[in-house]
Amino acid sequence: MELLTIGAFARLSRLSPKALRLYDELELLRPARVDPDTGYRYYTASQLGRARLVAWLRRLGMPLAGIRAVCALPPAGAAREIGAYWARVEAETAVRRDLAAFLVAELTGEPGRDPMTMLELRHSAHTDRGLVRPANQDTVYAGRRLLAVADGFGPAGRSASGAAVAALRFLDEAAEPPADGLLGALEDAVRRAGEAVRDLTGGAHDAGTTLTALLWTGSRLALAHIGDSRAYLLRAGELYRFTRDHRVEPRSLLLLKALTGDADPVPDLRLHEPLPGDRYLLCSDGLTEAVPDARIAELLSGGAGAEGTVRALVDAALAAGAPDNVTCVVADVTGPVRAPAAAGRPATPGEPVV
Template identity: 80%
Template structure:
């Protein structure tokens, strides 16, 4: 009788081969996912070790297959499969936002390397260029205090937007940790991205000291470092960098947010976090205008208005004033900070 019942159970199950075909996962993959406790079979024959799967497991198996096609690591797939549909959707959305941001950084670096190797970015190096810049941070009209910090010097431009009960000290500590780069007489032609990335790590440690280990205190950080021929960018968080060239405005950074309108950050300099910053090299042209800003500007002023303000102002200081005014005229709900820098021929 017991054997009859067992045969009936087996008839309701799928063999590993049939389940593999139905789920579009190979038997080898199914065996691996069993070992990793990611997709356990419904039954394993105690004598032969042969695996059997229930039809009800096809949904999870197909989800695993789709997530693998997305390139999601197995550890993250395990976490997603343990969630309800709404939670799984949020995690997948957040994962793909990270993939897109990282892909954008690699795409920019690849384009730069192609230009360098094919000499498509050749320009007249006899022209000496320098930065003309202006920076200002404003409390806005609603917040009781200003937690932003800015810095602009002959080599270094920085915006940091602090958050949490010690957000102002956190953003200030991050900026101060980078200021030594502005004092360097000369920067290496090669390795400037590594230099800037190391500086951001130092800034992260400085923020950790302020945060005392809690991730409820931290800051964004967006910085441009002038080498004399190029700009090196480092970026963590949802502050932004823009380029205005020949009247066209383009964003140089991707917001590290869980969702486009979310206040939750995927990356920030905060206690207990060690994020890898987005870094890239930017070829410059005489006449380029660069903007670094906190989200107090971009949350209330659309890109079209930003482009208009940048294009209409003759000097960086006027542009900074126009942008902060635009943010406050839109309600000024947050601190707003702007750094504007022009690439110009050296006059001395």
């Protein structure tokens, strides 16, 4: 086996000797041989592919644990992992972009809806065991200010989803909107929900819950999301999806993030400015796994009220076999009570999903 000096290997891999020494220290690219007397590193030509891959993944910003995982996979698996990582980066960047735009508008006083303009939210909720599962582990809540769906899993799934939603209910029962802002209040509440789930499960990793919640003030909405339940918006006949599934792969049952006994919750957070005529849907994956987005959009646009639409959505999942629990909340925005002082039209969340 012919060995290459670190200088020769650096030239061939287009990496600096300093970078190669760093990758050695990080255990990402170990030399084939280290001289016991001089400490000089030697490599083989067969290591060039891994060297370039490590360098590219570092430039991509992938964490060290992710790089190790990718390097241990065959090419097809590595490609899937890189694609999943970049999808998460883009989704997280979009959430931060929305928050940054909101903060810029707030701090510069750009015109928007008068904060005293109060819209109304009329909603209906329903949960069903489905046709296969022996029990319903979903929990749903629809109150004056708070809408929430939690999908429990594992031996204590039902209790976990109930505890998570219960930890948020104080937001609905408060006499006034949160003084520290919608996002801050929701983030703190999700942290409490995580603590409640940990206390319940005793630190076990095989039980937990998703959580998707909307907090309403009458002029703004805040979203907190972790797991693979979903939030949608129907606006002017177009269906938009607010959330991304925190799954290992699109069709996987394994969640990257959820409220469990062994992890601190890190939810996606975003602010949204509603319009009269908007219709929101929160649902567990028992609906979205059984009913495609196109059919969901059709039912949401069907002209029925919130209660009739919820029933139609659940019935559609049951007609499709409903292998999982099915939970839905539909909320309609009506109003305003009085006209806004400034006519700023909120942007839609992105491209329609259908």
